[in-house]
Structure formats: C-alpha cells, structure tokens
Amino acid sequence: MAAASPATLNEVVIKHRSSLHPRPDVTFAYGTAGFRTSADLLDSVIFRVGLLAALRSKKLGGKVIGVMVTASHNPEKDNGVKLVDPMGEMLHSSWEAYATQLANALSAEALIAALQQIILAAEIDLTVPATVVYGHDTRPSCPGLVKALEDGLESIGVKGIAAGLVTTPQLHYLVRCYNTQGTKEAYGEATLEGYYQKLAAAYTTLAKGRHLLPALTIDCANGVGAPALKAFSSVISHDILPLIITRDDTTTRGALNSECGADYVKTKQQAPPGTTLVPYQRYCSYDGDADRIVYYYADDKGVFHLLDGDKIAGLVAGFIMDLVKEAGLELEVGVVQTAYANGASTEYLTNKVPTTCVPTGVKHLHHAAESYPIGVYFEANGHGTVLFSPTALSTIASHPTPSPALANLQAVTEVINQTVGDALSDMLLVETVLLHRKWGPGEWDAAYTDLPNRLVKVFVKDRYAFSTEDAERKVVTPEGLQAGVEAIVGKTEKGRSFVRPSGTEDCVRVYAEAATRELADGESTFSRRRALNEAKQAND
Numbered sequence: 001m002a003a004a005s006p007a008t009l010n011e012v013v014i015k016h017r018s019s020l021h022p023r024p025d026v027t028f029a030y031g032t033a034g035f036r037t038s039a040d041l042l043d044s045v046i047f048r049v050g051l052l053a054a055l056r057s058k059k060l061g062g063k064v065i066g067v068m069v070t071a072s073h074n075p076e077k078d079n080g081v082k083l084v085d086p087m088g089e090m091l092h093s094s095w096e097a098y099a100t101q102l103a104n105a106l107s108a109e110a111l112i113a114a115l116q117q118i119i120l121a122a123e124i125d126l127t128v129p130a131t132v133v134y135g136h137d138t139r140p141s142c143p144g145l146v147k148a149l150e151d152g153l154e155s156i157g158v159k160g161i162a163a164g165l166v167t168t169p170q171l172h173y174l175v176r177c178y179n180t181q182g183t184k185e186a187y188g189e190a191t192l193e194g195y196y197q198k199l200a201a202a203y204t205t206l207a208k209g210r211h212l213l214p215a216l217t218i219d220c221a222n223g224v225g226a227p228a229l230k231a232f233s234s235v236i237s238h239d240i241l242p243l244i245i246t247r248d249d250t251t252t253r254g255a256l257n258s259e260c261g262a263d264y265v266k267t268k269q270q271a272p273p274g275t276t277l278v279p280y281q282r283y284c285s286y287d288g289d290a291d292r293i294v295y296y297y298a299d300d301k302g303v304f305h306l307l308d309g310d311k312i313a314g315l316v317a318g319f320i321m322d323l324v325k326e327a328g329l330e331l332e333v334g335v336v337q338t339a340y341a342n343g344a345s346t347e348y349l350t351n352k353v354p355t356t357c358v359p360t361g362v363k364h365l366h367h368a369a370e371s372y373p374i375g376v377y378f379e380a381n382g383h384g385t386v387l388f389s390p391t392a393l394s395t396i397a398s399h400p401t402p403s404p405a406l407a408n409l410q411a412v413t414e415v416i417n418q419t420v421g422d423a424l425s426d427m428l429l430v431e432t433v434l435l436h437r438k439w440g441p442g443e444w445d446a447a448y449t450d451l452p453n454r455l456v457k458v459f460v461k462d463r464y465a466f467s468t469e470d471a472e473r474k475v476v477t478p479e480g481l482q483a484g485v486e487a488i489v490g491k492t493e494k495g496r497s498f499v500r501p502s503g504t505e506d507c508v509r510v511y512a513e514a515a516t517r518e519l520a521d522g523e524s525t526f527s528r529r530r531a532l533n534e535a536k537q538a539n540d
C-alpha cells in the first residue's frame, strides 16, 4: 500500500514549480472536450490539471484517475487535455468548474488559494495517496505538455503512471482496469497488451465459422490510431481480419487530421483525396485520437455514401436485439442520439426501439444510455459505444441455456469498449454484424436513406447570448430566433433546423435538413441569416 501523503500542500514547491509554467493572458474553460486550444497556450493549464487530477484521486479514496493529452480531430498545432473518472467515464461535471478555476488563477498565490478552496469545498483528505495514469496522442507538442503534467503531479507528491502513446479509448480502458482489478467487475488487464488481447479474443469468437469479408481499408487520420491498429493486427490473425491500413504517417509534420480522418469525411461527405473507392468495398476513417469512426463506400456509379454514427447505431442495435431474442433473454435495448442525428435515422429507430435525444457531448449520451439495460449511443459524427448494465451483464453470464447467440452476445460485451467510444472496438463490432448478416455496405445502407442536410458555423460576437432547451432542439435566446426558424421549417418538406452554441469552438452551429438537397441548403441559409440577425441585436 502506498504511504499516506502529508496533510497539507507543500506550498513552496507548488509555487516554485508553477512559476516554471507561467499562465498566458487567456481565459480557459473546461468544456465538452476538456481544455482544448492552441498547444502553445496549454503548458500552465496542463501543469494545473496534474494538481487537479491528484485532488480528484484523493477525493475518491485513492481511485486511479486518468489524464489524456490530445486534441482529437483538431489541427496538429492544437492540443488539449481531459480527465477520466474511475470507471473510465468523463470527469464528473461538478468538477469541471474546479478545473476552470485552477486554469484561470492569475498568480502562484491565487493558484494556492484556489487549491485550498477546492480542498475545503470538496472536503478532500490530503493524506489519502493518489494515483494518476496519463497518456498522449501523436502531436509534436505532447512530450512537452506531458512534462508539465508530470511537474504538476510531482509538486503535489504524486508519482503517476505513464501510459505513453495511447488512443483516448485505451486510456479510458486502462483507468477502468486499474480500478476494477481483483473485483467481480474486473474489466481486463491494465496494459495495452491486455486491451489488444481482450478485443482479439472476443472478435475471434465472433468471427468463428463465418465467411471472410474482403479487406477493410482504414484511414487512421495520420494519428495514434495507426500504431494502435498495427499493434492490434499483430495479435489477430490476418485470416480473420484482413485490413489495409492507410493514412498512418505519424511523423510528417502537419499530416495529422489533414484532409483525412472521420471529421473530414463526415463534414465534407467525401473520401480523403487520393482514395479511389472500389465500388461496394468497405472503407472507414478514424479521428486523430481514435475515439470516432465513420464508414463509407461508393456504389457502382461511383457515388459516395456515408455510413455515419447514426447508421452504426441502427446496425448495432438491430444485431444486439436479435441476439438477445435468439438467446431467449428479455433485455431492453435503447438508443441515445442527439439533435444532429439524421431525421431519417430517428424515424427508423423509433419504430424499432426506445430512443432518447440528449444535448451534444458524450457525457450526456453516456449517462442516458446507462438508464437502459443495454444502451447504444452514437453521435452522428461517429462517437459512440454500447453499455451493458450490471444486471444485463449478470443475466447474460448466468443464463442457464447455452446457445450460439448467447456466446456471441457475451463476446459482444467484450469486444465493445464500454468506457467510451472507441474507433477500433466499434470497427470490430461493425465488422461482426456485417459478417453475421452476410452484408456488404450497400445492404447495411439500405435500412433507410438519410435526409439531405447541412451543418454550418456562424461566427458571432458572443455565442453565450445563445441558449437552448429541449435537448438543444429549440433556441430560447436571442428572443425571436426560434420563431424565425420555425417559420422557415414550417414551409419546408421534411424540414428540421436548429441553432445552438458550440461547446468546443467559438461559434454557433446551424443544422438543417429537408426532403431535398436544395431545400436543406435553402433552409440552412435562412436559419443562418436569422441567427446572424438576432445575434447582432443580442450582442449589441
């Protein structure tokens, strides 16, 4: 057992170390994706995140807390950091304000005062030993920022466990493994090798006796997904999972997320330039930290088709429902989406399963999915996973009648990363369903046709002038804007449009969909103009 820590902060050490990580003249906010901005502004923030992670671990009785240094799909010059709570979930929202408070403390003295306030407010016993595991993506700014994090940890007397280069979902996996080892909820071995072996074993079970699909081509966004996927493919037989790994250049400066990756493909609705799509072959793209995935293919006319998070949710939910039924179990499957889910997907899903719509951000989806025995959640952009409740897991494990469906369901619980969306693990689940259904991308896509849609950014003076309700589907302020949007939507066939402030960028997002491309474009133009007009008045 680790020795107890001193009951007070070593203020001299913290002040001195903090002076080595001076704060720039910028206001920071811990948002939907933690702190994320230009990498050259983050040194002080990450030093302070080290302090906060240690406090969080102490608060939770010494449970292992995770810190991931990444800026996901952002350009290479950016970076970011987020904290991971003990079961591999996002930092509890009640602590986001503490993170913001520490990041914005103006001086070393103010930092100490902020720490003391948090210790008091959260009733933290400093004598509890803390453990923090941390990892990073492939950005060139990571080594320096990780050093700042280690300085933060050391200055509060915490050693930390370096996980090194990892995907975001691998870090979440490790955190959960550390905190559950030796218990009946043991999630796996707390090593990358353990992660790869767990997924490989589950997929091997699921693929057994099935006819192989042609190779899947993966665009790794020139990010950390590339080394992870290579490590994974070395532990699984190529005969079971033939892969063609592309966009795997993690050394050329500027290559990360540049004209490739899940965000590029989803936003541009096209394959990365230079990719020749062979009709009806499967392609997928990860994002820069490999927690998102989208699939796509070309039909025989060469037309591009996107199979995004909504399509994955539909595919996966249908498959799991069938397995549950075949295994003779009674477990409800529910799907969680956000307002960005294509209206056609929502219509398709609500006819089959209970669905919930929640505000943008994984923490909202994850939380809502926990209320179902089996909760499938996906953002349209490809971030999502499947959660099995403890009751569902024990029902599956203890079911008295063995069957292939039961064995497959059990393997699905292992192949899917239940801590957070995981491109690699989601990919294995999609491949599983296609194998079992004997489907190519065309058959998968046939479930429903997406309504044409448009997502645009609107730059306003103050995005905080925009507030929403009804899971962000209605804008409350600026006043009058919602009425304007509704007037346009009312006149549009299958029209739907909403306006909300982004939680990660300094802009307002406008989404519109309609029966035809022309109508969707027109609707988005009107909504955008209305948003600009109302914002002008609200911001003046």
Ligand SMILES: CC(=O)N[C@H]1[C@@H](OP(=O)(O)O)O[C@H](CO)[C@@H](O)[C@@H]1O
Pocket (backbone or CB within 6 Å): 032, 033, 072, 340, 360, 361, 362, 379, 381, 383, 501, 502, 503, 504, 505, 509
């Ligand atoms: C429309 C869209 O894709 N929004 C993204 C984006 O959030 P915004 O609040 O829209 O900036 O970043 C989030 C964090 O990565 C992600 O969860 C979300 O889906």
Ligand SMILES: [Mg+2]
Pocket (backbone or CB within 6 Å): 072, 073, 168, 287, 288, 289, 290, 291, 292
């Ligand atoms: Mg990501």
